[in-house]
Amino acid sequence: MTFLREAALAAGLVFAAGVANAAGLPLTIEPVNTDALPDVGEEWLTENPFRADKAGDEVWQKAIEVGESGFVQNCARCHGLGAVSGGLAPDLRYLEAAEYGDEWFIERFRQGYTQDNITRMPAFGDVLGQKAAWAIRTYIETQPEDGALGEVTPRLKEIRDALSAGSGDGPAVKTELMAIAAEIKTSSGAPVADSAPLRAAHMLSDDPASWKKAAEALTIGMSAAH
Numbered sequence: 001m002t003f004l005r006e007a008a009l010a011a012g013l014v015f016a017a018g019v020a021n022a023a024g025l026p027l028t029i030e031p032v033n034t035d036a037l038p039d040v041g042e043e044w045l046t047e048n049p050f051r052a053d054k055a056g057d058e059v060w061q062k063a064i065e066v067g068e069s070g071f072v073q074n075c076a077r078c079h080g081l082g083a084v085s086g087g088l089a090p091d092l093r094y095l096e097a098a099e100y101g102d103e104w105f106i107e108r109f110r111q112g113y114t115q116d117n118i119t120r121m122p123a124f125g126d127v128l129g130q131k132a133a134w135a136i137r138t139y140i141e142t143q144p145e146d147g148a149l150g151e152v153t154p155r156l157k158e159i160r161d162a163l164s165a166g167s168g169d170g171p172a173v174k175t176e177l178m179a180i181a182a183e184i185k186t187s188s189g190a191p192v193a194d195s196a197p198l199r200a201a202h203m204l205s206d207d208p209a210s211w212k213k214a215a216e217a218l219t220i221g222m223s224a225a226h
């Protein structure tokens, strides 16, 4: 313990009261760079402004990207990678992707959660602000439901292998990946999932270098799925 503490102090980590919660989970807050996202004003909203139907596809995708990084840095240690809960904290993928779920989300994000004077979740609101909040929200609500890639995995592997081998017809593969992605569901009810086939489809162009990248995105997505 002493050694760890000294090592942490040497590494410049600050030990203040309440830096870890009762389960020993760190309550630190890491900055999230939200410059790539449009401003949404000062006053806290009650509904996610970055959904594709409000903000358009480009902002929506950016929000997922920024939100993923914010989630990994600040939330995954308690809520699980990909928002798949390991049992320490609730599984966030089930919060409804509508105003009702948003209000609950933003309330928790801003206030955190304290029980019997013990902070179980830090209050992120003042530190990270609402652009980060809604980006993280967008990432969470677009995560695929459990087992979403199950049925399509054999076909995705074939596509992946063809892309890594540099064969296959770019535009046709893109169309097929988009069609597969359109069938992948979320647990939040959000209409489009942030899935490996969708990420791969967005990467594909005429440039063969993009085929390798898309193949990698498929591999990563299939190994993350369970």
Ligand code: HEC
Residues within 6 Å of the ligand: 021, 025, 026, 027, 070, 071, 074, 075, 076, 077, 078, 079, 088, 089, 090, 091, 092, 095, 104, 105, 106, 108, 109, 113, 120, 121, 122, 124, 136
């Ligand atoms: C140190 C652990 C910890 C961290 C870090 C953490 N949470 Fe939590 N979170 C919890 C716990 C514990 C609860 C359950 C509180 C309760 O019982 O209502 C919770 C509850 C929530 C809820 C309410 C879920 C529900 O179904 O009622 C939301 C939303 C939430 N967290 C979002 C986040 C987000 C977003 C982040 C990152 C920005 C985050 N949390 C970081 C521990 C954490």
